[in-house]
Amino acid sequence: MTDPQTDLGSSPDGVQFRFRDDETVDHASVTVDSFLEQSNSSAVRIEPGDDARELLPLLDRIALVEVNFPVFGDGRGYSAARILREAGYTGEIRAVGDVLVDQLNNMRRCGFDAFQPDTPMNEADAQAALETWPEVYQATTDGRTPIWDLRHGAGRNE
C-alpha cells in the first residue's frame, strides 16, 4: 500500500518528487501572458507577480502549471496553487526554484504535487518532513480531514 500523502513520488528529469502517475508534459512551459495570447502549449509557468485567477477560464487546456519560487520567502505561489485547486484544476502543479525541504509539507497542503528544487533535497529529510504533522487544523483541497472535523465527527471529505 502506498500513502499518497507522504510517499515520495517517482519523477522525470529535473523533477525530484512527483506525486502523480500520469504522463508528464514533454514540452516547455510558457509565461502566463503568452499562454493567454492563444498559445498551443498545455504547460504554463506562474511567476510570483502573476494572478493565477487569469488562468481559471482556460483550465481545461492546461496539464501542467509550474509555480516559480525565485526566493523561498516569497509566498505568493502558495495562494496561486490553492486558487487553482479550489477552481477544480486536477493537472500537475509543480513547485520550481528555491524550494526547500521545510516548505514541502505546506506546499503539498496547498495543492503542489511535483517538486523541482534548484538544489535537490535529501530524500530522508523530505520523507521526514512529509510525516511531521499527524493532523492539520485547516481545511484545504488536499483531502485531509481537519482537526475541527475530527473533533466533531464530521468527515468533511468522506
Add this chain to the structure above:
Amino acid sequence: MYQYDQYDQAMVDARVAEFRDQAQRRLEGKLSEDQFKPLRLMNGLYLQLHAYMLRVAIPYGTLNSTQMHVLADIADKYDRGYGHFTTRQNIQYNWIKLEDAGDILADLAKVEMHAIQTSGNCIRNISSDHFAGAAQDEVVDPRPYAELLRQWSSFHPEFMYLPRKFKIAVIASDTDRAAMRLHDIGIQIVERDGEIGASFYVGGGMGRTPMIAPNIRDFVPLDQLITYAEACLRVYNRYGRRDNKYKARIKILVHELGAEEYTRQVEEEFAHLLEQGIEPPIAELERIKPYFADPAFEDGPKTVDRSDPDFALWVDRNTHRHKHDSYVSAVISLKPVGGIPGDATAEQMHLMAELAKLYSFDECRVMHTQNVVLPHVKIADLHTLWTKLEAAGLGTPNLDQIGDIIACPGLDYCSLANARSIPLAQKISERFAANGKQDKLGELKLKISGCINACGHHHAGHIGILGVDKKGVENYQLSLGGSEAEDTSLGKITGRGFDEAGVIDAVDTVTDVYLAQREDGERFLDTYNRIGMAPFKEALYD
C-alpha cells in the same frame, strides 16, 4: 482557561520534534544561516547582539500557575534567572543557547506552551484584552474567538511566507485595552440585534508609518469568522509589497489601495471562499467556550479597610473594576522605580504563580503594558495579596502613571535599535519618583522605542520617545498626544531631538506645562488635546 486535547498536544509535540531536527541540521552545517533563519524565526528564536533570544507565545496573554512556574524554571535553567514580558503579551529570554532551544520547547510543550510563530513573516500570537472575562463592560469573553483564530493560524500552509509579519488582536468591549486598531487585523466582537458577530478593522500598525485601521466590515457572522479572516489574508498575500520591507505591512497595502478597494477585493475573495467550506463547524466554538466560563464567584465584602495609606494608594491605582462586585482585577506592576520595564526574576514569577493559584482561580494575564494582572481577586483578599507583593518588590502603585513606562529592549539587546531604551526608562522613572511629581501627574502613559520599528509603541504614548541615530550619537525625539485606547490617536513630534539627559529634562518641561495649564479632572492627554502643541513647543524650544 483553554486546555489542549490530544490534537493540540500532538501539533505542539510535532513542532518540538521538527525544530530539534532543524536546529540539529544547522549545528551540523547542513543548513546555512540564511536557510535556518526563517525556520528559527517561526519558532521565535532571534539572533540578537549578544546571544539568541527566544520568544515564547502566551496566547491572548492568559496563563495558569503551572505555566508561570515553568516560565520561571526556564529563566533559571537556561537563561540568567529572569525573563522579559513584552508588549504583545509574550515573554522573551535574552540569553539562550541554540543547543538548548529544543529542550526549552520540550519543557514548554509539557505545559501546553510553545514558541510557534512568535516571529517570522507569518501570523503571530493572537493578543486580546487583558481584562477579558473579568471586565464589566464586555459583550462576551473575547478569548474563545482568539483561541479559534490561534488554531486556524497555527501552521497555516498558505500564509507562512507573507510579505511581512501579521498581528491580530481580538477585543469585545468598546473600551479598547489591546490597541486593537493598531494591529494588522483588529477584531471587535459585537452584539447586533441579539446576535454576536465580529467587526473587522484592517491595516493598522505602528512602525515607521503608523496607521489606525479602518473598519472594513462591521458585522461578520460567527459561522463565517475564519473564512473572512482567510479572505483578508489572501488578498494581502497576493498584493502586499515585497520589494521593500518597510512598505510590506498590510497597512501600506490598505493605504495605497484605499480601504474601499481593499474591502471590495476581500469581499470578492470571501464570496469565493464561502463556497470552499473552510469554516470550522460552529460546534468547535461551542466546544471552546466552556473553557472560558466564569469561575465560581462568591459574594463577599465590597470595600477595603483604607487605614493604611500605602495600601489604599495601591488599591486606587492598581486595581480594576470587576464584573462581580466582590472582586477586582489586581495589576502587579513590573515597573519598580528604576527597574527594567517588563522584567521579572524567576523568584518573582514563582511568586506570581503562587498568588494566582491562591487568589485568582489559578489564572494570570500578561498585559501589553508589560505588567501582569490577577484577573479575579476577592476584595476580601486584597490586603493579604498586597502585603505579599510588597515584600517581593512587586507592589509598586504606578499603573498608568509616568513610571509605568513601556519600553522596547533597545540597544542593550536588539540588533535593530539605534538607541538605548532601558536606561532612559530607568532614569525617567527615578527622576519622577524622587521629585514627587508622579503623584501629581495622574494618568500619563509614557512609551519609549529604541528605533523606528516602534516596538515600544511610542506613537501611542501620551508622551512618546523615539531613539534615533544622529551621526553616530544616540538622539531622542519627543512626541505628544498619542493614545491606544478607544480614542486611538498618533502622537506628534515636538521638534528637534535631544540627547539622553536633554530628553529627560524635556519630559519634565512638558509635564510642567500640563500642571500649569490643566483644568479640573483633565489628564495630560486631555490638556494636550485642548491647548494643542504650541505651549509645549514654546516651553521646550524658546
